[in-house]
Amino acid sequence: xxxxxxxxxxxxxxxxxxxxxxxxxxxxxxxxxxxxxxxxxxxxxxxxxxxxxxxxxxxxxxxxxxxxxxxxxxxxxxxxxxxxxxxxxxxxxxxxxxxxxxxxxxxxxxxxxxxxxxxxxxxxxxxxxxxxxxxxxxxxxxxxxxxxxxxxxxxxxxxxxxxxxxxxxxxxxxxxxxxxxxxxxxxxxxxxxxxxxxxxxxxxxxxxxxxxxxxxxxxxxxxxxxxxxxxxxxxxxxxxxxxxxxxxxxxxxxxxxxxxxxxxxxxxxxxxxxxxxxxxxxxxxxxxxxx
Numbered sequence: 001x002x003x004x005x006x007x008x009x010x011x012x013x014x015x016x017x018x019x020x021x022x023x024x025x026x027x028x029x030x031x032x033x034x035x036x037x038x039x040x041x042x043x044x045x046x047x048x049x050x051x052x053x054x055x056x057x058x059x060x061x062x063x064x065x066x067x068x069x070x071x072x073x074x075x076x077x078x079x080x081x082x083x084x085x086x087x088x089x090x091x092x093x094x095x096x097x098x099x100x101x102x103x104x105x106x107x108x109x110x111x112x113x114x115x116x117x118x119x120x121x122x123x124x125x126x127x128x129x130x131x132x133x134x135x136x137x138x139x140x141x142x143x144x145x146x147x148x149x150x151x152x153x154x155x156x157x158x159x160x161x162x163x164x165x166x167x168x169x170x171x172x173x174x175x176x177x178x179x180x181x182x183x184x185x186x187x188x189x190x191x192x193x194x195x196x197x198x199x200x201x202x203x204x205x206x207x208x209x210x211x212x213x214x215x216x217x218x219x220x221x222x223x224x225x226x227x228x229x230x231x232x233x234x235x236x237x238x239x240x241x242x243x244x245x246x247x248x249x250x251x252x253x254x255x256x257x258x259x260x261x262x263x264x265x266x267x268x269x270x271x272x273x274x275x276x277x278x279x280x281x282x283x284x285x286x287x288x289x290x291x
Contacts, residue, residue: 001026001260003088004057006076007067008033008042010157011090011248016067019252021046025260032057034072058083063113063259066090069163070171074099077273081106087114088259091175092283093276095167100280104273113262114273115255118179121271122254123245133184138235142185142213144177149226150219151199168199169219171283177215178279179271180230180241185211187278193286203286 003026005016012033020028032051033039039050051057054076058064063086066073074094077087087107093116094100107114120126133139148169150156158164164172170193182188190206198220205213211234230241245251262269 001062001086001263002029002060003027003063003065003256004029004051004061004085005031005042005065005067006033006054006057006073008035008038009067009161012067013042013045014157015248015252016065017042017046018249019256020065021048022249023253023256026256029061030057034068054079055083058085061085063088063263065256069161070094071096071099071163074103077103078106081110081112081114084110084112086112086259086263087273088255089114089116089273089276091116091118091179091276092171092280093273094280095171095284097277097281097284100273100277104277107273113259113269115259115262115269116271116273116276117252117255118175118271118276119248119251120176120179120241120244122251122258123247125242126244129239129242130180130183133232133239136234136236139185139211139232140234141211142181142230142232143215144180144213144230144241145216146173146177146218146228147200147216147221147226148173148219149221149223152218152220152222152226154223154226164219168201169217170199170201170287172219174201174203174215174217174283174286175276175279176228177217177230178282181205181207181213181215182275182278182282183270184232185209185213188282188285191282191285191289193289195290201286201290205282 200218203215
């Protein structure tokens, strides 16, 4: 499968590019970026070419992988789907529910597969853990905390990200937290949010089956206080999310595998654009309830 890469930032350099270049089932067809010089540098690193316009890249590809800010990604994903390209997207797909819905609708209308890179679902042992808990009944409460030091004093390539500074941890790592809770506890029927220090946000969720959960996210934790954890409690007892894998190219390679399988079988992937639209809807409702 010929895959085009849109984006030239740290995630494209550190995850998308290496994984696409190394994948035996993929030919990296080319790179498009908003900064031509960065696109040229990235393309040279992975022995491919650059494109001046996204539509030219779409025309030469079977699929696209997008590593761009969410509100840049969403309209490009719609255009790619309309050009017949399968979609390998990043989370959040968009920060507006209507924009996320348009991506899902475009994929469905044009018969293209979509996979969204919720990293915990393409890493082990976290992916297997979520599947195991989703297969059990009787969960009553859950929590998911993603406390990051990106803006809290850590040396991070994402500290210079304008969209992360503008939208905060709620939109950047909130999707990760929800991607653990929604498959196990079900859709969110009610959400309330409160602001904490820095960009910290606390969410209280009510789920369709009657369970409840909490989410705490932050990019302004000091490195000493940072960490990722999740827990479920119910009739099966108490279970905790295992430590996540940190090899981003390997995880992205599994997302590529998932897209190839969805294309081959015609079966929608559970973490495709429609699931991502549900995540965006919850986050938008949470943001609207913040003071």
